[in-house]
Amino acid sequence: MTISVWPDNKPLDVAAIRDLPEGERAEQLKLVAKQVRRLIVQMIDIARAGHIGGDLSVTDALVTAAFGVLNISPETADDPGRDRLILSKGHCAAALYSVLALRGFFPIADLETYMKPLSKLNGHPNRLKVKGVEANTGPLGHGLPIAVGSAVASKLSGKNWQTFVFTGDGELQEGSNWEAAMTAAHRKLDNLVVIVDRNRLQQGARTEDTASLDPLGDKWASFGWEVADIDGNDTAALLKAFTQNRDGKPLVVIANTLKGKGVSFIEDRVEWHHKVPSKEQVELALKELA
Amino acid sequence: MNAHSSVSNETFDCRVAFSEKLIALAEADPRIVAVCNDSVGSSNLNAFRDRFPDRLINVGIAEQNMVGVAAGLANGGFIPFVCAAGPFLSGRATEQVKADVAYSNYGIVLCAMSPGMAYGELGPTHHSIEDLSWMRAIDNLDVLVPADPEQTKAAMDWAVASGRPIYMRVGRHKVPSVTPADRDVAFTFGKIDVTGDGNDVALVATGTLVSRALEAQAILAADGIAARVLNVSTIKPLDAETIIKAAKETKGLVIAEEGVLEGGLGAAVATTLAENHPARAKFLGVTSFAPTGSTDFLLEHFGLTAKGIADAARKLVG
Ligand SMILES: Cc1ncc(C[n+]2csc(CCOP(=O)(O)OP(=O)(O)O)c2C)c(N)n1
Ligand SMILES: [Mg+2]
Numbered sequence: 001m002t003i004s005v006w007p008d009n010k011p012l013d014v015a016a017i018r019d020l021p022e023g024e025r026a027e028q029l030k031l032v033a034k035q036v037r038r039l040i041v042q043m044i045d046i047a048r049a050g051h052i053g054g055d056l057s058v059t060d061a062l063v064t065a066a067f068g069v070l071n072i073s074p075e076t077a078d079d080p081g082r083d084r085l086i087l088s089k090g091h092c093a094a095a096l097y098s099v100l101a102l103r104g105f106f107p108i109a110d111l112e113t114y115m116k117p118l119s120k121l122n123g124h125p126n127r128l129k130v131k132g133v134e135a136n137t138g139p140l141g142h143g144l145p146i147a148v149g150s151a152v153a154s155k156l157s158g159k160n161w162q163t164f165v166f167t168g169d170g171e172l173q174e175g176s177n178w179e180a181a182m183t184a185a186h187r188k189l190d191n192l193v194v195i196v197d198r199n200r201l202q203q204g205a206r207t208e209d210t211a212s213l214d215p216l217g218d219k220w221a222s223f224g225w226e227v228a229d230i231d232g233n234d235t236a237a238l239l240k241a242f243t244q245n246r247d248g249k250p251l252v253v254i255a256n257t258l259k260g261k262g263v264s265f266i267e268d269r270v271e272w273h274h275k276v277p278s279k280e281q282v283e284l285a286l287k288e289l290a
Numbered sequence: 291m292n293a294h295s296s297v298s299n300e301t302f303d304c305r306v307a308f309s310e311k312l313i314a315l316a317e318a319d320p321r322i323v324a325v326c327n328d329s330v331g332s333s334n335l336n337a338f339r340d341r342f343p344d345r346l347i348n349v350g351i352a353e354q355n356m357v358g359v360a361a362g363l364a365n366g367g368f369i370p371f372v373c374a375a376g377p378f379l380s381g382r383a384t385e386q387v388k389a390d391v392a393y394s395n396y397g398i399v400l401c402a403m404s405p406g407m408a409y410g411e412l413g414p415t416h417h418s419i420e421d422l423s424w425m426r427a428i429d430n431l432d433v434l435v436p437a438d439p440e441q442t443k444a445a446m447d448w449a450v451a452s453g454r455p456i457y458m459r460v461g462r463h464k465v466p467s468v469t470p471a472d473r474d475v476a477f478t479f480g481k482i483d484v485t486g487d488g489n490d491v492a493l494v495a496t497g498t499l500v501s502r503a504l505e506a507q508a509i510l511a512a513d514g515i516a517a518r519v520l521n522v523s524t525i526k527p528l529d530a531e532t533i534i535k536a537a538k539e540t541k542g543l544v545i546a547e548e549g550v551l552e553g554g555l556g557a558a559v560a561t562t563l564a565e566n567h568p569a570r571a572k573f574l575g576v577t578s579f580a581p582t583g584s585t586d587f588l589l590e591h592f593g594l595t596a597k598g599i600a601d602a603a604r605k606l607v608g
Binding site for chain 2: 090137174210
């Protein structure tokens with residue numbers, strides 16, 4: 001089985017997207033997001049494992065940050081001043097790997113090895129195996145503290161890079177996030193952005209039926225953060241939020257998403273946290289993402 | 291003497307026996323509750339939740355909170371079974387286990403689901419290979435590793451009856467039954483179960499490695515090497531007497547565990563041997579963060595197979 005990308009055989013110049021005017025950028029990002037979703041479905045099909053729901057919900061935010069805003073490229077991967085993108089919800093490695101492959105960090109064909117014996121593409125990301133990965137996540141609640149350290153380092157070193165960290169919403173039940181949130185606000189880390197993938201589902205149930213998070217925006221605001229509460233599957237809204245004024249504070253983008261976004265029978269269903277689609281379902285999914 | 295000339299082909303996920311037993315225990319004793327971290331499915335607690343909705347306390351993805359809450363429940367007269375994936379229970383909540391459970395001496399059963407490398411390709415963050423070392427280091431905490439469904443159930447009976455602070459692995463990677471048919475109880479706290487009386491080598495194993503040691507015993511028998519198999523289902527306190535007896539009666543010991551070599555079963559055996567009866571020994575375990583691969587692939591990768599155990603035994607006695 002081989003991974004297919006850009007079915008019309010006309011690859012986008014992904015490196016150029018960041019320089020486009022905002023409206024055009026948002027349109028191009030939509031196209032990239034669709035490709036990432038297609039890659040995710042194919043990777044999970046080949047591996048017969050993965051976390052499809054969370055991969056598909058976070059795709060638009062990940063793509064918007066990586067291709068539309070941040071200075072992230074294979075050429076600058078070892079540059080000390082590069083922007084940092086941290087995937088705290090490490091179970092969604094397939095989404096991150098797809099983004100990195102499309103951006104040229106490694107060949108797209110390598111995505112076929114996801115979770116295969118001795119593959120660099122482990123079920124959770126490893127910075128020592130894959131360029132572009134900044135943190136070895138998997139246990140939830142680790143990304144934000146690391147991102148806070150990165151944001152402090154950015155200021156201390158005078159290099160002034162931006163740090164974007166992507167968390168799940170269920171993940172916010174881990175206390176470590178709130179410890180880090182206090183540190184970030186105390187230190188006025190206006191170079192730090194947290195994107196909460198607010199798909200309202202966790203592994204076994206809805207977040208509000210497990211340990212409720214609402215009113216989530218008020219919680220962050222009371223911790224001293226700037227809050228943007230937006231449609232997290234809309235690249236235009238994401239672009240706007242990522243570049244908004246932060247008023248000298250760290251910014252949290254509450255990205256309201258659909259878990260499984262883009263594949264109708266996967267959307268907003270708890271059982272699709274890590275269910276693997278059948279061969280027929282894969283075909284259906286790819287048709288919906290055509 | 292060898293009750294296990296061949297190991298059965300039928301294999302079991304111990305979480306199934308675990309959940310059946312937990313429901314049975316909870317039917318009989320209203321003090322029993324389950325505490326978990328968004329792990330209802332992965333701990334096989336769906337049936338428990340349906341039967342006792344009020345007695346399942348799912349705190350969300352918050353392991354430190356989970357173990358602390360269990361301590362409060364124990365303080366309030368309940369017997370909590372804390373059910374979470376081994377790496378996060380043992381790793382994330384270590385200090386709660388130490389201070390709130392062991393030091394405070396509460397009767398809490400910490401159930402480490404899917405231990406060892408059961409999460410295969412999810413990788414080292416999800417492998418619970420340090421847990422036996424970390425948990426062994428905590429005073430007043432018993433550490434159990436049942437090797438099959440029968441042992442899992444019997445260990446749970448003992449856990450409730452004893453009222454002790456307990457850390458127990460509950461296996462996910464499928465294993466055959468290793469409990470000999472002639473045993474009255476499948477698990478006796480603090481006692482090693484010995485299969486065979488071979489005087490050439492002792493194969494000391496725990497959890498998933500027990501059935502593999504029994505297979506190794508058969509492989510070695512074909513070569514004329516007589517082995518005995520020690521199933522260590524209580525890691526702490528260790529049954530020193532049976533270890534010392536094996537050291538005295540054989541030419542050496544192979545110790546095999548699905549975990550790191552620093553501080554786990556092997557280290558416990560080494561200390562016992564060094565103080566009482568120095569003997570030749572070979573230690574098999576997980577010697578690095580694993581590469582990507584399935585559980586079976588990784589067990590093979592680290593030589594944690596019947597062949598790996600048999601090869602080590604041949605080298606020791608040859
Ligand atoms: C510390 C820790 N506890 C438990 C888990 C198991 N786990 C993996 S994903 C997940 C649910 C995550 O839900 P959420 O953060 O909402 O992610 P998403 O919906 O985006 O997939 C859980 C409980 C883990 N990886 N780490
Ligand atoms: Mg979620």
